[in-house]
Structures are given as structure tokens and as C-alpha cells.
Amino acid sequence: MTDSEQVGTRPDLADTVAAAVSAVDGVAELHGGMFGEAATYLPGRRVPGIRFGDRGTEIHVSLLFGYPLRPTAEAVRDAVAPLVAGPVHVTVEDVVRRR
Numbered sequence: 252m253t254d255s256e257q258v259g260t261r262p263d264l265a266d267t268v269a270a271a272v273s274a275v276d277g278v279a280e281l282h283g284g285m286f287g288e289a290a291t292y293l294p295g296r297r298v299p300g301i302r303f304g305d306r307g308t309e310i311h312v313s314l315l316f317g318y319p320l321r322p323t324a325e326a327v328r329d330a331v332a333p334l335v336a337g338p339v340h341v342t343v344e345d346v347v348r349r350r
Contacts, residue, residue, distance in 0.1 A: 264334070265291040265298040271330040272300070272310055277318030278327065282311045282344035289342075307338035313345040320346075 272278055281300025283289055289311040291298045302309040310331055314323055324341040331339045 264292065264303075265301050266336055268308070268310070268331055269298055269300050271334060272312060272327055275323065275326045275330050277315050277323040279313040279315045279345075279347045281312045284311050284344065303335070307340055308335045309340050309342065311342045311344050313347050314343055316348045318345050 263336065269281060272281060281298075283299035287299065289300055289302050289309060291301045291303060302311075308331060309317040310327055312324075317330060320343055324343055327341045328339045
């Protein structure tokens with residue numbers, strides 16, 4: 252399923268996925284990637300850190316320092332998987348200290 256097909260059938264999908272990711276313990280924020288390329292583009296705005304495509308859903312995040320990387324990434328995957336079709340690929344872009 253392409254980005255436009257998934258978002259087109261559920262306009263709120265990117266926002267729903269963003270909320271699910273943000274609710275995972277240890278996630279500091281969604282991350283747009285090195286050049287901002289990891290994003291879903293919607294009319295008049297973009298949702299950074301989420302990209303839907305033919306090969307699944309990509310989630311790019313910054314994690315809080317002190318949280319274990321692999322278990323936190325798995326928790327993100329588990330939170331998103333019921334919401335989307337296909338596999339969920341999680342990329343940890345950065346580790347940050349609490350604000």
C-alpha cells in the first residue's frame with residue numbers, strides 16, 4: 252500500500268500513528284531523518300518521522316538517554332503494528348537527554 256493509499260483511506264492515520272509512537276515510554280520525539288526525508292506529507296502540513304510505503308511503515312524516532320534501544324524500538328513497533336498494514340520498520344535516529 253502506498254503512502255497516498257493508506258493516508259487516503261484514513262486521513263488521520265499519520266496522526267494516530269504519531270500519537271501511538273509518542274505514548275511509548277522512552278520516545279523523546281519523532282525524528283524527520285537527516286534531511287527531513289522521513290515524513291508524511293498532508294495538505295498544508297507534514298508529520299515528521301512517519302513514512303508509509305509499499306514495503307511497510309517507517310518510524311524514525313529520538314529516544315531518551317537511559318532507555319534500552321532495542322526493547323524501546325520493539326515497543327514502538329508493537330504500538331504501531333495494529334494500526335497499519337504490512338511490516339513496521341523502526342529507526343532510532345538519535346538519543347537525547349531529558350529536557
